[in-house]
Amino acid sequence: MFKKWRLTERTKTLLTLELAIVLPAVALMGFSIWNLKHIQRNKAVEAAIQLDFQHVLKIAEKKTWHQANDLVTPIRKEFPNPDDGSQIKSRLEHILLAHPEYAYAALYDKKSNQLVSRVQPRRDRDQAFCGFTQEDITMLATWLPTEASSFVKHLRMMKEKEEEPWGFEGGWTVRANQRAYWNIAYFIPEGVPADRVVLGIVAFDEDYLRKTFFPAVVKDVLSSKNTVLRADANLPVMMIHAPKDSTPWVASADWDGGEPEEERRFADVFPNLIFAMKYQGTTIADIGNRFLRYNYIVLGALSVLMVGGIWLTYRNVSREMNLARLKSDFVANVSHELRTPLALIRLYAETLELGRLTAKEKYQEYFRIIREESERLTALINNILDFSRIEAGRKEYEFKETNLADLVRSTLDSYRFQIEQNGFAFEENICSDIPPVTVDREAIARSLLNLVNNALKYSKDQKYIGVSLYQANSRVNLEVRDRGIGIPPNEQEKIFEKFYRCGDPLVHNIKGSGLGLSLVRHIARAHGGEVLVESSPEKGSKFTIALPLDPGLRTAAA
Ligand code: ADP
Numbered sequence: 001m002f003k004k005w006r007l008t009e010r011t012k013t014l015l016t017l018e019l020a021i022v023l024p025a026v027a028l029m030g031f032s033i034w035n036l037k038h039i040q041r042n043k044a045v046e047a048a049i050q051l052d053f054q055h056v057l058k059i060a061e062k063k064t065w066h067q068a069n070d071l072v073t074p075i076r077k078e079f080p081n082p083d084d085g086s087q088i089k090s091r092l093e094h095i096l097l098a099h100p101e102y103a104y105a106a107l108y109d110k111k112s113n114q115l116v117s118r119v120q121p122r123r124d125r126d127q128a129f130c131g132f133t134q135e136d137i138t139m140l141a142t143w144l145p146t147e148a149s150s151f152v153k154h155l156r157m158m159k160e161k162e163e164e165p166w167g168f169e170g171g172w173t174v175r176a177n178q179r180a181y182w183n184i185a186y187f188i189p190e191g192v193p194a195d196r197v198v199l200g201i202v203a204f205d206e207d208y209l210r211k212t213f214f215p216a217v218v219k220d221v222l223s224s225k226n227t228v229l230r231a232d233a234n235l236p237v238m239m240i241h242a243p244k245d246s247t248p249w250v251a252s253a254d255w256d257g258g259e260p261e262e263e264r265r266f267a268d269v270f271p272n273l274i275f276a277m278k279y280q281g282t283t284i285a286d287i288g289n290r291f292l293r294y295n296y297i298v299l300g301a302l303s304v305l306m307v308g309g310i311w312l313t314y315r316n317v318s319r320e321m322n323l324a325r326l327k328s329d330f331v332a333n334v335s336h337e338l339r340t341p342l343a344l345i346r347l348y349a350e351t352l353e354l355g356r357l358t359a360k361e362k363y364q365e366y367f368r369i370i371r372e373e374s375e376r377l378t379a380l381i382n383n384i385l386d387f388s389r390i391e392a393g394r395k396e397y398e399f400k401e402t403n404l405a406d407l408v409r410s411t412l413d414s415y416r417f418q419i420e421q422n423g424f425a426f427e428e429n430i431c432s433d434i435p436p437v438t439v440d441r442e443a444i445a446r447s448l449l450n451l452v453n454n455a456l457k458y459s460k461d462q463k464y465i466g467v468s469l470y471q472a473n474s475r476v477n478l479e480v481r482d483r484g485i486g487i488p489p490n491e492q493e494k495i496f497e498k499f500y501r502c503g504d505p506l507v508h509n510i511k512g513s514g515l516g517l518s519l520v521r522h523i524a525r526a527h528g529g530e531v532l533v534e535s536s537p538e539k540g541s542k543f544t545i546a547l548p549l550d551p552g553l554r555t556a557a558a
């Protein structure tokens with residue numbers, strides 16, 4: 001009945017543990033795994049980085065627009081008018097000298113169908129340059145008559161909408177067997193009457209765009225603080241290329257080749273240019289995989305910690321439950337141990353009181369039994385009191401310089417009779433030349449009695465008790481040997497724990513509280529010493545209380 005209740009109580013505690021810790025832990029781990037799988041399936045990390053790239057490319061386009069704007073704005077104000085007649089050319093030349101970023105400047109008037117142009121005077125001696133530029137101007141002259149009106153209409157509309165009144169055209173061509181980018185900005189010069197179709201035109205020098213303008217834009221965008229690139233451990237790199245040709249036309253200094261991850265085709269200012277981005281030395285897919293791997297590792301490590309924590313909790317709960325069981329056993333044992341000597345004392349005292357005994361030896365025997373039982377009672381009560389004092393942290397020792405040989409002898413003397421009465425062979429080896437040791441006499445005597453008592457209790461056929469006291473180096477050893485049932489190796493450390501009694505069924509038939517050895521150990525340690533056991537089952541045990549001769553050690557430990 002008792003056992004059944006204990007089992008259900010234990011199961012209940014374990015169930016609570018599982019519900020309270022294991023279930024949430026498993027749920028958390030399960031959720032994390034599901035979450036990571038979800039992220040993996042949706043390619044969420046990759047999508048987030050792509051979004052960042054798109055954002056950066058948008059910034060790049062905006063920056064390009066602003067900078068091109070800044071370049072064209074002053075030109076428009078300085079630009080000549082068709083009415084300037086012979087001054088047009090020299091004014092164009094003047095503008096180009098002040099702005100080396102342009103390859104040529106031109107003024108088109110539909111009324112006279114005239115295109116007045118000037119190639120960058122700073123490069124007048126560069127024949128190749130002049131050749132290409134002249135070709136561009138000729139091309140311009142062929143399509144302006146048909147396109148100019150619609151350009152002007154468009155620009156006037158923009159002005160009405162209060163947008164910047166200029167337009168850009170650009171594209172790819174081949175010069176000296178090489179791809180080259182051309183780009184022009186067109187606008188209506190200031191002071192042109194509303195009914196006239198007049199266009200001012202400047203063309204950016206390709207060298208300037210390729211070597212100065214775009215490298216500066218790229219550098220600016222990549223180093224800009226508002227570039228929200230999440231995987232900041234990786235270095236974003238950028239390049240610009242033509243449509244259908246992924247060879248970089250302009251690239252950031254650390255561009256390392258490979259496929260771009262995200263692209264944006266510029267619409268307004270530099271048509272037909274494509275800005276492309278990626279991470280240096282890695283791909284977004286790799287970053288996504290790395291992120292997942294890292295998270296799985298962290299999750300794995302956390303799971304191991306969690307399992308470890310659960311195991312520790314389980315162990316502690318088990319230990320507490322065991323202790324609770326030991327305590328209830330202890331109460332049962334102690335009540336039993338108190339009741340038996342009391343019953344005996346009462347029985348023999350009543351018999352004596354009746355005065356019916358005739359033989360004198362009987363009187364003696366009854367008196368002896370009463371004395372022995374009351375001694376046993378005192379020893380037990382002393383143990384319990386000592387134990388409760390130790391548990392409450394109130395145990396105090398009275399250290400006095402003591403002749404240990406005398407103390408051991410006198411303690412054994414009161415026991416010798418009982419030992420021999422029980423049929424034990426008793427051997428005593430007490431060295432008399434041991435120097436005086438500072439000890440608590442009562443505590444040492446009690447420890448010795450506990451050990452001798454155990455030797456008496458836990459012996460079967462081989463009834464032998466040996467007690468030795470001798471000096472070993474800086475220590476005094478008090479040894480109690482028996483040839484009793486012995487202690488299995490795995491229990492030799494546990495027997496010093498409070499309430500612990502060996503699992504052997506034999507032990508459970510012998511009365512005991514499981515307190516004796518824990519007290520002996522406490523006492524030995526309070527003296528700066530230790531209690532040691534050597535034992536083998538069926539062969540016997542040897543308990544040694546080793547006390548230091550040097551009182552300094554004892555004070556430190558106490
Ligand atoms: P108690 O003897 O009251 O049970 P102790 O603390 O004195 O408590 O001893 C703890 C346990 O150690 C005992 O229950 C017993 O199993 C074992 N033990 C102690 N001394 C001996 C011994 N001399 N021989 C065999 N087992 C022993």
